[in-house]
Amino acid sequence: MIAEQETEPRPPAGWRPRRLLATRSALGHAHGRRVLERASALGVDIVELPGDRLNLDLPDDPRRAYVEAKATLALVVAPPSKRRLQPIAPSADWRVDLAEGCPAHCSYCYLAGSLKGPPITRVYANLDEILDGLPAYLGQGTITTRSAARAHEGTTFEASCYTDPLALEPLTGSLSAAIAWFGRWQAEAQLRFTSKFADVAPLLAIDHQGRTRMRASLNPRAFARFEGGTAPVAERIGALRRMAAAGYPIGLTIAPIIAADGWEQAYGTLIDDVAAALAAMPGLDLTVELITHRFNSGSKAVLDSWYPGSALDMTTRNRVTKRTKFGSEKQVYDAATMRLLRTFLERRIADALPAARILYWT
Ligand code: SF4
Secondary structure (H helix, E strand, O other), X not given: XXXXXXXXXXXXXXXXXXXXXXXXXXXXXXXXXXXXXXXXXXXXXXXXXXXXXXXXXXXXXXHHHHHHHHOEEEEEOOOHHHHOOXXXXXXXXXXXXXXXXXXXXXXXXXXXXXXXXXXXXXXXXXXXXXXXXXXXXXXXXXXXXXXXXXXXXXXXXEOOXXXXXXXXXXXXXXXXXXXXXXXXXXXXXXXXXXXXXXXXXXXXXXXXXXXXXXXXXXXXXXXXXXXXXXXXXXXXXXXXXXXXXXXXXXXXXXXEEOOOOOHHHHHHHHHHHHHHHHOOOOOOOEEEEEEEOOEXXXXXXXHHHHOOOOOOOOOOOOEEEEEOOOOOEEEEEOHHHHHHHHHHHHHHHHHHOOOXXXXXXX
């Protein structure tokens, strides 16, 4: 367990896991061997496993087990079941996973509710198979493909559902390879990713053909205590600017929106900072996604065990229970709080970033 979220050390720029566990099957793929070479060159301890079973051998102490798991990268093969794409409303038509897990320590992390087991990061070695499966989904989907407002984005593939692909990029090269693959794919399709990291240097010179949209996942500087191990907000905004200058379509994922004390001023400053950074950017193609903080009993239990000292409010104050279409329940802000947040943010964005298209509020 982490005693105090605010005291969790930031990993140095460019995450380095303590060890990489490579399964035997993963090393049968060229991309897997390249990841192993990159990690080895960066000084990561390499463990080549005799088979495909991951033996994590984590300590019994929960705090040490968490720290150890977060410092572990596993190189594995995505099985066919993982390569069958799922819809991912309201972001994109389809979810495509290049990896699962994330090295950061956000005290609201949605992965706590969606990924089971110790929080290691798994990177997929069979990237070619994953990408080669995408054309079968072209022209299908219900989010951008069937939307008059978003059809121009083509069939969309979201790569940030179960990971932060930019956080892993120095070690894996998977995101660069996927961007280049979409650049070569002469089709009405788009790769999408969002990130709380900022090292975009390897992406700037890729022949992306405008078929990848990067969004910076942002919260105000004042709430940085909830986002341990991520890049400073100013660096994320700077990364977005560099990507726009390199011709990429870009976006803001303002997430999760937190109604903590001082939120109005904090989000107002954030939007002003973005506007200043993107001012006079030629040919700007900017979208905004607005996602409020939510949790369920399962994710709260996991997050409480990982970050017991976190100041993030996960009580029932200002909350109502919402039932999903799959029958599960989640705690979202009540109608009055939602209205205040939404009215403020939409107005502020319209004023400061008039060229931005807001894709959704949730
Ligand atoms: Fe979770 Fe995103 Fe934070 Fe990573 S950066 S810990 S995926 S919320």
